[in-house]
Amino acid sequence: MTLPERKANWLPVVAMMLMSVISYIDRSTLAILAPTIQRETHLTAEQYGFVVSVFSIAYMLGNPVWGAVLDRFGTRRGMLASVSMWTVASVSHVFAGGFSGFAVARAILGFGEGATFPGAMRTSLESLPPLKRARGVALSYSGGSLGAIITPLIVAPLAVAYGWRSAFWFTGAIGAAWVLLWLAIPRQPADTQPTEAFKPRLNWTDPPILAFIALYALGSLPLGFVLNEAALFLSGALHKTQSQIGQVLWLPPLGWETGYFFWGWAVDRFLKGGADMRGLRYVFFVLAVLGGAIALVPYLQSFALTMFLLFATMFIAAGFIIGSLAYANRVYENQHSGLIAGLGAGSWSLAVAIVMPMIGRLFDQHKYNTAFAAVAVGPLAGFVLWSALSSSRSNDR
Numbered sequence: 001m002t003l004p005e006r007k008a009n010w011l012p013v014v015a016m017m018l019m020s021v022i023s024y025i026d027r028s029t030l031a032i033l034a035p036t037i038q039r040e041t042h043l044t045a046e047q048y049g050f051v052v053s054v055f056s057i058a059y060m061l062g063n064p065v066w067g068a069v070l071d072r073f074g075t076r077r078g079m080l081a082s083v084s085m086w087t088v089a090s091v092s093h094v095f096a097g098g099f100s101g102f103a104v105a106r107a108i109l110g111f112g113e114g115a116t117f118p119g120a121m122r123t124s125l126e127s128l129p130p131l132k133r134a135r136g137v138a139l140s141y142s143g144g145s146l147g148a149i150i151t152p153l154i155v156a157p158l159a160v161a162y163g164w165r166s167a168f169w170f171t172g173a174i175g176a177a178w179v180l181l182w183l184a185i186p187r188q189p190a191d192t193q194p195t196e197a198f199k200p201r202l203n204w205t206d207p208p209i210l211a212f213i214a215l216y217a218l219g220s221l222p223l224g225f226v227l228n229e230a231a232l233f234l235s236g237a238l239h240k241t242q243s244q245i246g247q248v249l250w251l252p253p254l255g256w257e258t259g260y261f262f263w264g265w266a267v268d269r270f271l272k273g274g275a276d277m278r279g280l281r282y283v284f285f286v287l288a289v290l291g292g293a294i295a296l297v298p299y300l301q302s303f304a305l306t307m308f309l310l311f312a313t314m315f316i317a318a319g320f321i322i323g324s325l326a327y328a329n330r331v332y333e334n335q336h337s338g339l340i341a342g343l344g345a346g347s348w349s350l351a352v353a354i355v356m357p358m359i360g361r362l363f364d365q366h367k368y369n370t371a372f373a374a375v376a377v378g379p380l381a382g383f384v385l386w387s388a389l390s391s392s393r394s395n396d397r
Contacts, residue, residue: 009127013136015178015185016120017143019083022178023116024147026090026109026171027055029155030102031228032249033164035235036242040164045232047099049360052228055106056353062114063346067339070115070122079119080182086112087175093168114346117141121341138264138322145260145318148227148253156246209343211389212328215284217347218382219320222294222313224352225375226252229359230310237368238303248307255311259318266319267326281390284323284383291316291379298368320379327390351378 030037034048043051070078089108096102120143124136155167230249234240240248270279294313300306321344328340355375362371 008129010136011185012123012127013140015182016123016140017146018181019079019178020116020120020140020143021147021150022083022143022171022174023086023113024144025151025154025174026086027113028148028151028227029090029167029171030093030106032152032155032231032246033159033167033242034231035245036159036164038232041096041098041102043099043102044360045236045363046357046360048232049357049363051099051102051106052356052360053353054103055110056224056349056356058107058110059114060346060349060353062111063118063342063349064114064339065111066115067118067342070118075119075122075126076182079115080179082112082115082119083175083179083182087172087179090168090175091172094165110349114342116144117345118339118342135264137325138260141321142257142260145253145256145314149250149257152246152249156242156249160243160246207389208328208331211386212324212331212340213343213347214385214389215320215327215382216324216344217351218378218385219284219287219291219324220317220348221351221355221378221382222291222375223256223317223321224348225294225355225359226310226314228352228356229363229371232363233297233368236363236366237298238306251307252310252314255313255315256318259315260322262315263319263322267322280323280327281387284320284386287316287319287323288379288383291320292376295373295376297372316379320382324386327386 030051037043038045038048066078066082069081086109089105089112092105092108093102096105120140121137124140128136155170158167158170230252231245234245234249235242270283291313293309297306297309300309324344325340328344332340355378359371359375362368362374
Protein backbone atom coordinates (compact mmCIF):
# COMPACT_ATOMS: atom_id res chain seq x y z
CA MET A 1 0.00 0.00 0.00
CA THR A 2 1.44 3.35 -0.98
CA LEU A 3 1.45 6.25 1.41
CA PRO A 4 -1.30 8.30 -0.32
CA GLU A 5 -3.69 5.29 0.01
CA ARG A 6 -3.05 4.82 3.70
CA LYS A 7 -5.89 5.48 6.09
CA ALA A 8 -5.36 8.28 8.55
CA ASN A 9 -3.85 7.13 11.83
CA TRP A 10 -4.11 9.99 14.29
CA LEU A 11 -2.75 8.15 17.35
CA PRO A 12 0.95 8.78 16.57
CA VAL A 13 0.14 12.41 15.73
CA VAL A 14 -1.65 12.86 19.05
CA ALA A 15 1.36 11.27 20.76
CA MET A 16 3.59 13.83 19.03
CA MET A 17 1.30 16.61 20.21
CA LEU A 18 1.66 15.32 23.78
CA MET A 19 5.42 15.08 23.27
CA SER A 20 5.62 18.72 22.21
CA VAL A 21 3.46 19.65 25.24
CA ILE A 22 6.03 17.98 27.50
CA SER A 23 8.95 19.57 25.69
CA TYR A 24 7.55 23.05 26.31
CA ILE A 25 6.71 22.27 29.92
CA ASP A 26 10.34 21.23 30.33
CA ARG A 27 11.79 24.31 28.64
CA SER A 28 9.28 26.77 30.16
CA THR A 29 9.63 25.64 33.77
CA LEU A 30 12.93 27.48 34.28
CA ALA A 31 11.50 30.66 32.73
CA ILE A 32 8.39 30.57 34.92
CA LEU A 33 10.38 29.99 38.10
CA ALA A 34 13.26 32.32 37.16
CA PRO A 35 12.48 34.97 39.83
CA THR A 36 12.50 32.36 42.61
CA ILE A 37 15.54 30.49 41.27
CA GLN A 38 17.45 33.76 40.86
CA ARG A 39 16.89 34.67 44.50
CA GLU A 40 17.87 31.24 45.84
CA THR A 41 20.87 30.58 43.58
CA HIS A 42 22.04 34.21 43.18
CA LEU A 43 21.92 34.16 39.37
CA THR A 44 21.99 37.58 37.74
CA ALA A 45 19.63 38.35 34.86
CA GLU A 46 22.65 38.37 32.54
CA GLN A 47 23.72 34.90 33.75
CA TYR A 48 20.16 33.72 33.28
CA GLY A 49 20.29 35.10 29.73
CA PHE A 50 23.43 33.06 29.07
CA VAL A 51 21.72 29.94 30.45
CA VAL A 52 18.90 30.54 27.98
CA SER A 53 21.49 31.06 25.27
CA VAL A 54 23.18 27.73 26.07
CA PHE A 55 19.86 25.95 25.70
CA SER A 56 19.13 27.75 22.44
CA ILE A 57 22.52 26.92 20.88
CA ALA A 58 22.22 23.26 21.88
CA TYR A 59 18.67 23.19 20.52
CA MET A 60 19.84 24.75 17.27
CA LEU A 61 22.55 22.10 16.86
CA GLY A 62 20.19 19.32 17.87
CA ASN A 63 17.64 20.03 15.15
CA PRO A 64 19.72 18.93 12.12
CA VAL A 65 21.43 16.15 14.11
CA TRP A 66 18.15 14.61 15.22
CA GLY A 67 16.74 15.15 11.74
CA ALA A 68 19.54 12.94 10.39
CA VAL A 69 18.98 10.40 13.18
CA LEU A 70 15.26 10.21 12.45
CA ASP A 71 15.94 9.82 8.72
CA ARG A 72 18.49 7.08 9.32
CA PHE A 73 16.98 5.05 12.16
CA GLY A 74 13.29 5.85 11.96
CA THR A 75 10.98 8.08 13.96
CA ARG A 76 10.12 5.47 16.59
CA ARG A 77 13.67 4.76 17.76
CA GLY A 78 14.86 8.32 17.25
CA MET A 79 12.11 9.88 19.38
CA LEU A 80 12.57 7.24 22.06
CA ALA A 81 16.25 8.19 22.36
CA SER A 82 15.52 11.92 22.23
CA VAL A 83 12.81 12.04 24.88
CA SER A 84 14.76 9.70 27.18
CA MET A 85 17.76 12.05 26.95
CA TRP A 86 15.88 15.22 27.70
CA THR A 87 13.90 13.59 30.53
CA VAL A 88 17.14 12.80 32.35
CA ALA A 89 18.36 16.33 31.65
CA SER A 90 15.16 17.83 33.03
CA VAL A 91 15.53 15.97 36.32
CA SER A 92 19.17 17.06 36.55
CA HIS A 93 17.98 20.65 37.18
CA VAL A 94 17.08 19.47 40.69
CA PHE A 95 20.77 19.16 41.51
CA ALA A 96 21.88 22.48 39.95
CA GLY A 97 23.02 25.11 42.42
CA GLY A 98 24.41 27.84 40.20
CA PHE A 99 25.30 29.02 36.73
CA SER A 100 27.43 26.01 35.70
CA GLY A 101 24.90 23.42 36.83
CA PHE A 102 22.01 25.09 35.05
CA ALA A 103 24.09 25.64 31.90
CA VAL A 104 25.00 21.94 31.63
CA ALA A 105 21.44 20.81 32.33
CA ARG A 106 20.01 23.24 29.77
CA ALA A 107 22.58 22.23 27.14
CA ILE A 108 21.60 18.55 27.33
CA LEU A 109 17.91 19.42 27.52
CA GLY A 110 18.17 21.68 24.47
CA PHE A 111 20.05 19.15 22.40
CA GLY A 112 17.57 16.39 23.21
CA GLU A 113 14.58 18.58 22.42
CA GLY A 114 16.00 19.30 18.97
CA ALA A 115 14.01 16.30 17.72
CA THR A 116 10.64 17.84 18.65
CA PHE A 117 9.55 19.48 15.41
CA PRO A 118 11.39 17.26 12.91
CA GLY A 119 9.76 14.31 14.68
CA ALA A 120 6.35 15.97 14.60
CA MET A 121 6.67 16.70 10.88
CA ARG A 122 7.85 13.20 9.96
CA THR A 123 5.15 11.53 12.05
CA SER A 124 2.45 13.53 10.28
CA LEU A 125 3.85 12.48 6.90
CA GLU A 126 4.09 8.82 7.95
CA SER A 127 0.68 8.58 9.61
CA LEU A 128 -1.66 10.65 7.45
CA PRO A 129 -2.67 10.84 3.78
CA PRO A 130 -1.65 14.01 1.90
CA LEU A 131 -4.95 15.85 2.28
CA LYS A 132 -4.79 15.65 6.08
CA ARG A 133 -1.12 16.29 6.69
CA ALA A 134 -1.40 20.05 7.15
CA ARG A 135 -3.90 19.53 9.94
CA GLY A 136 -1.63 16.88 11.41
CA VAL A 137 1.32 19.29 11.44
CA ALA A 138 -0.85 21.98 13.06
CA LEU A 139 -2.02 19.56 15.74
CA SER A 140 1.44 18.19 16.55
CA TYR A 141 3.03 21.66 16.57
CA SER A 142 0.25 23.09 18.75
CA GLY A 143 1.42 21.00 21.69
CA GLY A 144 4.26 23.46 22.19
CA SER A 145 1.97 26.40 22.76
CA LEU A 146 -0.39 24.28 24.86
CA GLY A 147 2.56 23.28 27.04
CA ALA A 148 3.48 26.93 27.48
CA ILE A 149 -0.11 27.68 28.52
CA ILE A 150 -0.41 25.01 31.19
CA THR A 151 3.12 25.25 32.61
CA PRO A 152 2.53 28.29 34.86
CA LEU A 153 -0.73 26.77 36.09
CA ILE A 154 1.12 23.62 37.22
CA VAL A 155 4.71 24.46 38.13
CA ALA A 156 4.10 27.76 39.93
CA PRO A 157 1.77 26.17 42.55
CA LEU A 158 4.18 23.23 42.88
CA ALA A 159 7.09 25.58 43.50
CA VAL A 160 5.15 27.67 46.01
CA ALA A 161 4.02 24.58 47.93
CA TYR A 162 7.08 22.31 47.73
CA GLY A 163 9.98 24.40 46.42
CA TRP A 164 11.20 25.00 42.87
CA ARG A 165 13.02 21.66 42.65
CA SER A 166 9.73 19.77 42.91
CA ALA A 167 8.73 21.21 39.52
CA PHE A 168 11.67 19.48 37.82
CA TRP A 169 10.83 16.15 39.47
CA PHE A 170 7.40 16.59 37.91
CA THR A 171 8.79 17.27 34.43
CA GLY A 172 10.92 14.15 34.66
CA ALA A 173 7.89 12.06 35.62
CA ILE A 174 5.78 13.15 32.66
CA GLY A 175 8.69 12.58 30.29
CA ALA A 176 9.03 9.01 31.54
CA ALA A 177 5.27 8.52 31.15
CA TRP A 178 5.48 9.60 27.49
CA VAL A 179 8.28 7.10 26.80
CA LEU A 180 6.01 4.30 28.07
CA LEU A 181 3.16 5.60 25.89
CA TRP A 182 5.41 5.71 22.81
CA LEU A 183 6.54 2.13 23.40
CA ALA A 184 2.88 1.02 23.55
CA ILE A 185 1.92 2.57 20.19
CA PRO A 186 2.20 0.07 17.28
CA ARG A 187 4.84 0.87 14.68
CA GLN A 188 3.89 2.60 11.50
CA PRO A 189 4.67 0.73 8.25
CA ALA A 190 6.90 3.60 7.08
CA ASP A 191 8.81 3.49 10.34
CA THR A 192 9.63 -0.21 10.55
CA GLN A 193 12.86 0.22 8.61
CA PRO A 194 15.47 2.98 8.37
CA THR A 195 14.66 5.42 5.59
CA GLU A 196 18.04 5.30 3.87
CA ALA A 197 16.55 6.19 0.49
CA PHE A 198 15.22 9.45 1.91
CA LYS A 199 18.16 11.83 1.74
CA PRO A 200 16.98 15.42 1.38
CA ARG A 201 19.61 17.67 -0.10
CA LEU A 202 19.28 21.41 0.01
CA ASN A 203 21.72 24.14 -0.84
CA TRP A 204 21.86 26.16 2.36
CA THR A 205 22.97 29.24 0.41
CA ASP A 206 19.96 29.04 -1.88
CA PRO A 207 18.06 32.37 -1.60
CA PRO A 208 14.68 30.73 -0.80
CA ILE A 209 16.23 28.86 2.14
CA LEU A 210 17.91 32.02 3.43
CA ALA A 211 14.63 33.90 2.98
CA PHE A 212 12.76 31.24 4.94
CA ILE A 213 15.33 31.25 7.75
CA ALA A 214 15.24 35.05 8.06
CA LEU A 215 11.46 35.17 8.15
CA TYR A 216 11.06 32.29 10.61
CA ALA A 217 13.88 33.27 12.98
CA LEU A 218 13.43 37.03 13.13
CA GLY A 219 9.68 37.15 12.60
CA SER A 220 9.05 34.88 15.58
CA LEU A 221 11.89 36.27 17.73
CA PRO A 222 9.40 38.08 20.05
CA LEU A 223 7.93 34.67 20.86
CA GLY A 224 11.22 33.52 22.40
CA PHE A 225 11.54 36.81 24.24
CA VAL A 226 8.10 36.51 25.85
CA LEU A 227 8.64 32.86 26.74
CA ASN A 228 11.96 33.52 28.46
CA GLU A 229 11.71 37.05 29.82
CA ALA A 230 8.04 37.76 30.62
CA ALA A 231 8.30 36.41 34.18
CA LEU A 232 11.38 38.55 34.90
CA PHE A 233 9.66 41.65 33.47
CA LEU A 234 6.52 41.09 35.53
CA SER A 235 8.63 40.57 38.63
CA GLY A 236 11.26 43.29 38.13
CA ALA A 237 9.24 46.05 36.47
CA LEU A 238 5.69 45.40 37.71
CA HIS A 239 6.65 43.85 41.08
CA LYS A 240 4.42 40.81 40.76
CA THR A 241 4.98 37.85 43.09
CA GLN A 242 5.76 34.32 41.90
CA SER A 243 2.20 33.29 42.70
CA GLN A 244 0.73 36.24 40.77
CA ILE A 245 2.97 35.49 37.79
CA GLY A 246 1.81 31.88 37.75
CA GLN A 247 -1.80 33.01 37.66
CA VAL A 248 -1.44 35.11 34.49
CA LEU A 249 1.51 33.80 32.50
CA TRP A 250 -0.63 31.25 30.69
CA LEU A 251 -2.34 34.09 28.80
CA PRO A 252 0.44 34.98 26.29
CA PRO A 253 0.94 31.35 25.17
CA LEU A 254 -2.82 31.13 24.64
CA GLY A 255 -2.28 33.66 21.85
CA TRP A 256 0.35 31.33 20.41
CA GLU A 257 -2.01 28.34 20.59
CA THR A 258 -4.95 30.12 18.95
CA GLY A 259 -2.56 31.67 16.45
CA TYR A 260 -1.42 28.28 15.18
CA PHE A 261 -4.93 27.18 14.31
CA PHE A 262 -6.08 30.58 13.02
CA TRP A 263 -3.07 31.15 10.79
CA GLY A 264 -3.08 27.54 9.59
CA TRP A 265 -6.67 27.97 8.45
CA ALA A 266 -6.04 31.47 7.03
CA VAL A 267 -2.87 30.59 5.11
CA ASP A 268 -4.46 27.46 3.62
CA ARG A 269 -7.43 29.48 2.38
CA PHE A 270 -5.14 32.24 1.17
CA LEU A 271 -2.98 29.89 -0.90
CA LYS A 272 -5.91 27.86 -2.20
CA GLY A 273 -7.38 31.11 -3.47
CA GLY A 274 -4.41 31.42 -5.82
CA ALA A 275 -2.36 33.93 -3.85
CA ASP A 276 0.99 34.81 -5.42
CA MET A 277 4.21 36.10 -3.91
CA ARG A 278 2.85 39.64 -3.91
CA GLY A 279 -0.05 38.51 -1.74
CA LEU A 280 2.29 36.73 0.67
CA ARG A 281 4.45 39.83 0.85
CA TYR A 282 1.44 41.91 1.90
CA VAL A 283 0.51 39.43 4.65
CA PHE A 284 4.04 39.32 6.05
CA PHE A 285 4.31 43.12 5.94
CA VAL A 286 1.15 43.45 8.04
CA LEU A 287 2.49 40.86 10.49
CA ALA A 288 5.81 42.71 10.73
CA VAL A 289 4.11 46.01 11.55
CA LEU A 290 1.86 44.41 14.15
CA GLY A 291 4.78 42.44 15.61
CA GLY A 292 6.59 45.69 16.35
CA ALA A 293 3.85 46.71 18.78
CA ILE A 294 5.65 44.81 21.56
CA ALA A 295 7.83 47.92 21.92
CA LEU A 296 4.85 49.63 23.60
CA VAL A 297 4.74 47.23 26.56
CA PRO A 298 7.02 49.19 28.96
CA TYR A 299 4.92 52.32 28.44
CA LEU A 300 1.58 50.77 29.35
CA GLN A 301 0.04 51.78 32.66
CA SER A 302 -2.48 48.95 32.69
CA PHE A 303 -1.50 45.42 33.74
CA ALA A 304 -4.44 44.04 31.73
CA LEU A 305 -3.26 45.84 28.58
CA THR A 306 0.26 44.53 29.17
CA MET A 307 -0.98 40.95 29.26
CA PHE A 308 -3.15 41.53 26.18
CA LEU A 309 -0.23 42.89 24.16
CA LEU A 310 1.95 39.92 25.18
CA PHE A 311 -0.94 37.67 24.07
CA ALA A 312 -1.15 39.49 20.73
CA THR A 313 2.62 39.29 20.25
CA MET A 314 2.60 35.50 20.46
CA PHE A 315 -0.50 35.30 18.23
CA ILE A 316 1.35 37.27 15.54
CA ALA A 317 4.52 35.19 15.97
CA ALA A 318 2.50 32.06 15.20
CA GLY A 319 1.56 33.69 11.89
CA PHE A 320 5.24 34.06 11.00
CA ILE A 321 5.89 30.39 11.80
CA ILE A 322 2.95 29.00 9.83
CA GLY A 323 3.42 31.46 6.97
CA SER A 324 7.14 30.85 6.59
CA LEU A 325 6.63 27.07 6.56
CA ALA A 326 3.93 27.47 3.92
CA TYR A 327 6.30 29.59 1.83
CA ALA A 328 9.11 27.03 2.09
CA ASN A 329 6.82 24.13 1.25
CA ARG A 330 5.65 25.99 -1.86
CA VAL A 331 9.21 26.31 -3.08
CA TYR A 332 10.48 22.81 -2.19
CA GLU A 333 9.08 19.34 -2.52
CA ASN A 334 7.52 17.47 0.42
CA GLN A 335 10.59 15.25 0.80
CA HIS A 336 12.43 18.20 2.32
CA SER A 337 9.75 19.03 4.91
CA GLY A 338 11.51 17.42 7.87
CA LEU A 339 14.76 19.22 7.21
CA ILE A 340 12.92 22.49 6.59
CA ALA A 341 11.18 22.15 9.96
CA GLY A 342 14.55 21.61 11.61
CA LEU A 343 16.14 24.57 9.85
CA GLY A 344 13.30 26.84 10.92
CA ALA A 345 13.34 25.82 14.58
CA GLY A 346 17.14 25.80 14.67
CA SER A 347 17.50 29.26 13.14
CA TRP A 348 14.95 30.68 15.58
CA SER A 349 16.88 29.11 18.43
CA LEU A 350 20.12 30.71 17.19
CA ALA A 351 18.45 34.12 17.10
CA VAL A 352 17.22 33.63 20.67
CA ALA A 353 20.70 32.49 21.75
CA ILE A 354 22.28 35.66 20.37
CA VAL A 355 19.71 38.07 21.74
CA MET A 356 18.89 36.76 25.23
CA PRO A 357 22.22 37.60 26.99
CA MET A 358 21.95 41.17 25.69
CA ILE A 359 18.35 41.36 26.89
CA GLY A 360 19.44 40.01 30.27
CA ARG A 361 22.05 42.75 30.62
CA LEU A 362 19.45 45.40 29.77
CA PHE A 363 17.10 43.89 32.36
CA ASP A 364 19.86 44.00 34.99
CA GLN A 365 20.17 47.72 34.22
CA HIS A 366 16.35 48.14 34.26
CA LYS A 367 16.45 49.40 30.67
CA TYR A 368 13.18 47.72 29.77
CA ASN A 369 12.28 50.26 27.09
CA THR A 370 15.47 49.51 25.16
CA ALA A 371 15.05 45.74 25.55
CA PHE A 372 11.51 45.70 24.18
CA ALA A 373 12.41 48.09 21.35
CA ALA A 374 15.31 45.86 20.29
CA VAL A 375 13.06 42.80 20.11
CA ALA A 376 10.42 44.75 18.17
CA VAL A 377 12.92 45.28 15.34
CA GLY A 378 13.08 41.51 14.69
CA PRO A 379 9.83 41.04 12.71
CA LEU A 380 10.47 44.03 10.46
CA ALA A 381 14.08 42.94 9.81
CA GLY A 382 12.87 39.43 9.01
CA PHE A 383 10.33 40.77 6.54
CA VAL A 384 12.86 43.03 4.81
CA LEU A 385 15.38 40.18 4.41
CA TRP A 386 12.72 37.73 3.25
CA SER A 387 11.33 40.23 0.76
CA ALA A 388 14.76 40.85 -0.75
CA LEU A 389 15.81 37.19 -0.90
CA SER A 390 12.46 35.84 -2.08
CA SER A 391 12.60 38.18 -5.07
CA SER A 392 15.52 36.15 -6.41
CA ARG A 393 15.03 34.21 -9.61
CA SER A 394 15.82 31.11 -7.57
CA ASN A 395 12.20 31.19 -6.46
CA ASP A 396 10.89 30.81 -9.98
CA ARG A 397 10.95 27.05 -9.97
